[in-house]
Each structure stands twice: as structure tokens, then as C-alpha cells.
Amino acid sequence: MTTQEEQTRSDLCFPPGFSFGAATSAYQIEGAVAEDGRGVSIWDTFTKTPGRVLNGHHGDVAMDHYHRFAEDVAIMADLGLTAYRFSVSWPRIQPTGSGAINQKGLDFYRRLTDELLGHGIDPWLTLYHWDLPQELEDQGGWPNRDTAYRFADYAAAVHEALQDRVHTWSTVNEPWCAAFLGYASGEHAPGRREPENAIRGAHHLNLAHGLAVQAMNARRVGGCVNLYAVTPETDSERDLDAARRIDGLQNRFFLDALLTGRYPEDVLADLRMEPDDFIQPGDMKTIGAPIDLLLVNYYSRFTVSGAPGGKASAAAAPTDSASPWVGSEHVSFVNGGRPVTAMGWEIDEDGLVEVLTRVMRDYPPIAMVVSENGAAFDDVLADGRIHDRERRAYVEAHLGACKEAIEAGVPLEGYFAWSLMDNFEWAWGYGKRFGLVHVDFDTQERLLKDSALWYAEIIRQNRPHEPTDS
Numbered sequence: 415m416t417t418q419e420e421q422t423r424s425d426l427c428f429p430p431g432f433s434f435g436a437a438t439s440a441y442q443i444e445g446a447v448a449e450d451g452r453g454v455s456i457w458d459t460f461t462k463t464p465g466r467v468l469n470g471h472h473g474d475v476a477m478d479h480y481h482r483f484a485e486d487v488a489i490m491a492d493l494g495l496t497a498y499r500f501s502v503s504w505p506r507i508q509p510t511g512s513g514a515i516n517q518k519g520l521d522f523y524r525r526l527t528d529e530l531l532g533h534g535i536d537p538w539l540t541l542y543h544w545d546l547p548q549e550l551e552d553q554g555g556w557p558n559r560d561t562a563y564r565f566a567d568y569a570a571a572v573h574e575a576l577q578d579r580v581h582t583w584s585t586v587n588e589p590w591c592a593a594f595l596g597y598a599s600g601e602h603a604p605g606r607r608e609p610e611n612a613i614r615g616a617h618h619l620n621l622a623h624g625l626a627v628q629a630m631n632a633r634r635v636g637g638c639v640n641l642y643a644v645t646p647e648t649d650s651e652r653d654l655d656a657a658r659r660i661d662g663l664q665n666r667f668f669l670d671a672l673l674t675g676r677y678p679e680d681v682l683a684d685l686r687m688e689p690d691d692f693i694q695p696g697d698m699k700t701i702g703a704p705i706d707l708l709l710v711n712y713y714s715r716f717t718v719s720g721a722p723g724g725k726a727s728a729a730a731a732p733t734d735s736a737s738p739w740v741g742s743e744h745v746s747f748v749n750g751g752r753p754v755t756a757m758g759w760e761i762d763e764d765g766l767v768e769v770l771t772r773v774m775r776d777y778p779p780i781a782m783v784v785s786e787n788g789a790a791f792d793d794v795l796a797d798g799r800i801h802d803r804e805r806r807a808y809v810e811a812h813l814g815a816c817k818e819a820i821e822a823g824v825p826l827e828g829y830f831a832w833s834l835m836d837n838f839e840w841a842w843g844y845g846k847r848f849g850l851v852h853v854d855f856d857t858q859e860r861l862l863k864d865s866a867l868w869y870a871e872i873i874r875q876n877r878p879h880e881p882t883d884s
Contacts, residue, residue, distance in 0.1 A: 426817065432829075433829070434496050435830040436833065439587070440506070442839070444476060445474060445479065448474075450518035450521075452506040454547070454548040455548060459548050459551075460602075460605055463605070466733060468732040468841060468842050469845065473838045476838050483522075487529045489834075489862070493869065494873040499584075499785060499786075499830050500526070500537070500540065501539075515571050524575070527576060538580075541568070541583070542587060550564060556615035557611035561622070577632065583632045586622060589623070594616065597611050613740060621701055624701040636706060636708055637672045639668045640664075640712070643762065644718060645750065652719070653718065662678055665769075667681050673773075676698055684742055686741055708773065708780050711832075712766045715760055720746075721746065722744065756792050763812045767822070770784075774824050782824060784830065785830050787830070789804070789808040789809075790846040790847055793863065801864050805850075809831060809865060833850070834850060836855075850866035850869060
């Protein structure tokens with residue numbers, strides 16, 4: 415090795431079969447919101463409501479992936495991705511969230527998966543990444559128990575259509591966000607501020623996961639959670655309690671349900687809810703149905719305090735919103751002294767090792783994958799290149815954390831960078847860029863950033879070498 419860079423690359427070697435991927439979600443990239451029978455989603459409605467999204471941005475066109483998917487898959491192939499995680503738009507499949515299936519919507523995902531397979535890229539399908547059909551929201555949304563059953567019907571229909579092409583499935587992406595940002599803080603669609611309904615929504619999202627697992631009976635299916643390492647600011651009793659509370663609502667409420675079939679008693683107490691208020695007999699058995707894989711989305715660490723006067727979330731929301739921390743609204747988030755991304759999220763790769771080893775230690779054995787990990791930075795286009803050194807360093811550090819976790823015994827099977835390309839970043843609109851691939855939002859031109867070129871080299875390094883003739 416002649417340079418420090420080459421030495422670093424040589425250290426990032428992973429076991430055979432480790433998946434190197436990138437991830438996206440339907441609403442953030444597809445566009446074509448009114449084409450081929452697609453119905454209206456809560457994000458269509460939310461983005462058209464003044465004040466909900468920064469600069470009035472919306473996903474009507476987004477990255478135009480619906481029309482440019484072949485170009486985007488070719489980019490994935492150029493990078494050497496072995497897997498691609500994408501989500502299916504529920505209103506593209508069932509325009510009203512129930513009833514007849516829109517075959518034109520399914521046809522798009524058939525074409526996408528065929529294109530991926532034709533380039534040797536394994537499709538990983540997520541059924542729900544927050545784009546609930548608006549008609550189901552009009553009937554109560556996730557706080558309405560019936561939505562979970564409608565989701566199971568939708569899951570079965572997608573599975574029936576794509577089971578011959580897709581072999582890895584996940585159900586609900588980050589149910590914490592869908593429930594507590596959607597129904598408590600109001601930062602995300604549908605923008606409601608109803609703490610009690612956020613709790614019910616969280617349970618029904620978990621129930622939807624379990625019902626979908628049963629309905630699909632897929633060969634390889636997982637649940638997806640966004641986990642944070644949580645640290646008290648001090649060893650004071652109130653800070654320790656604050657860390658317990660945030661860890662409980664963010665991590666254990668979902669991990670315990672999916673992997674042990676129960677909710678933590680202390681979290682139920684924090685929420686001031688009796689289980690009978692929203693849990694029906696048999697629910698927890700359904701939620702805890704065996705799965706093959708845990709998908710872990712990881713971005714940052716929380717440092718928290720129980721002292722009054724702090725801010726109520728880990729980073730400032732771009733629009734007016736309430737606290738998502740139902741039952742623990744007094745907890746404040748403090749700067750732990752680490753560098754931050756353009757989102758204000760602290761960079762801490764050690765936290766990834768911490769959450770992965772914790773799952774291995776505290777829960778029944780389960781294979782894991784880092785299904786989202788990435789960072790937004792203020793990219794600058796210069797001389798036809800994006801020299802995004804900070805993003806490259808972020809990805810490199812977190813891949814190093816993956817390797818460390820594997821060496822500690824974690825059954826980690828892959829890593830998916832968030833995101834493949836710059837996209838619509840929810841309430842931030844197009845103001846934050848997470849992509850490995852730069853997108854000109856006016857022309858839709860794609861450009862590989864330096865981080866993408868570096869990631870491609872890491873993937874190439876880890877590919878099995880073809881035998882040579884002796």
C-alpha cells in the first residue's frame with residue numbers, strides 16, 4: 415500500500431455474501447403522482463398545505479424515477495451495488511387504500527425489479543415508507559385499527575405479484591416516525607398533533623407489520639426500525655430517567671414488540687396508557703410473529719437531559735411542530751460535543767456498534783442489516799465534481815463500525831447507504847442532500863459524487879475474485 419487511502423480501503427473487507435446497497439423511498443424519488451391510476455397519498459395532501467414543507471416543495475416530479483428508473487438502475491450497476499432497497503407506493507397499487515388492485519402500478523414495480531435483476535442487483539422491497547392513501551387517512555389513518563387490516567391486504571397483493579422476483583421483504587419503515595412525527599409532532603404527514611392517537615397509531619403500525627408477515631408468508635421477511643444510541647448528559651437521576659424514557663419510546667417500544675411480542679412496562683407507564691386501551695387479545699402474538707431479518711436504520715446518537723429549558727427534539731424542525739415524545743415532553747436534547755451534519759445530527763459511528771451489539775445481546779438471535787445510513791451535507795459543485803469529503807468520511811466510519819460489529823459477533827448481512835440520490839427530504843423539501851449521486855433538481859441530471867466513486871471502489875474490493883487460468 416502506497417497511500418493512507420489505500421490502507422484504509424484494505425481494512426474495509428467484509429465476509430463473502432455481504433450486501434452492499436443503497437436505499438430510496440417511493441414518494442421521495444418517483445414523481446408521476448397522477449399517472450397510470452395512482453391515487454392521492456397523505457404526502458400529496460400535506461405538501462400542498464401552506465406552511466407544512468419548507469419553500470412549498472412537493473414530490474409531484476421529485477427525481478422523476480418513475481420515468482428514469484432504467485437510467486438509475488444503470489447508475490447502480492456502474493457503482494457495483496449488489497442490492498437496492500426501495501419502497502412501493504401504496505396509492506399506486508390501491509388508489510384508495512383498499513379494493514381493486516391497479517395493475518399499471520404493479521407493472522411499474524415489475525419493470526423495476528426486472529431491470530435490477532437484469533443487472534445482477536438484488537431487489538429489497540419495503541411495503542410502506544409513509545405514503546398512506548389519503549382515503550384511509552380520511553377514515554382515521556393509523557389511529558384507526560382497520561388501517562392495519564387494509565395494509566395486510568395490500569401486502570398480500572404486492573407479494574403475490576412480485577414473489578417470483580423479490581426474495582427479501584420488509585414491512586413498515588421506521589414506525590416511530592410514521593406514528594410520532596405524523597400524529598404527535600405534526601412535522602410529517604398527515605400533520606396531526608394528537609398524542610393519544612400517536613400511541614394508537616404506533617400500535618397499529620406494529621400490528622400492520624405482524625398481519626402483513628402472516629398474510630405474505632414470505633421466504634425472507636423483516637421489520638425495520640430506526641435505532642439511536644441514547645446517552646444521559648450527566649449521571650443525575652433526572653438525566654438517567656430521561657435517557658430511559660427516550661430509549662424506551664424510540665427503541666424498546668418497537669424492538670420488544672417485534673422480537674419478544676410485548677411492550678415494555680415502563681414505557682406503557684410513561685405513556686400513561688393502560689394496555690387494554692389499545693391492545694386487543696392476540697395482538698402481541700401477531701406483532702411478535704417470527705421474522706427472518708431485522709432492518710436497522712441508524713444515523714446518530716441522542717444525548718438527553720431531564721433538566722427544564724432544553725429543546726424538545728434532537729435537531730430543529732424546519733416548520734412549526736410540537737414534541738413527538740409523548741409522555742416525556744419535558745426531556746431535552748443537548749449537544750454532546752460531536753461534529754454534526756447539515757441536519758444538525760451528531761456524527762457518532764460508535765453508536766452504530768452500540769445498537770447492533772445491544773440487539774444481539776438483549777434479544778433472541780436474529781440476522782441484521784444496516785438498511786439506512788447516511789448524512790446530508792451542503793454539497794458544492796466545482797469543476798464538474800462534488801468533492802463531498804465529509805460524506806465519504808461518514809460512510810467510511812460507519813462501514814468501519816459495521817466491520818467492528820461483525821468482529822464482535824453480530825450477524826450483520828449488509829449495509830445500505832442512504833440515499834442513492836439526492837431527493838425530496840420530507841418537511842425539508844429539496845433543501846437537504848443525502849445522495850451518493852447528485853441530482854440537478856431543474857434538469858434531473860445525475861452526477862456521481864466523490865463519495866459514490868469511493869463506495870464503488872469499496873464494493874469492487876469486496877467482490878469475489880474470478881479464478882484465473884493457471
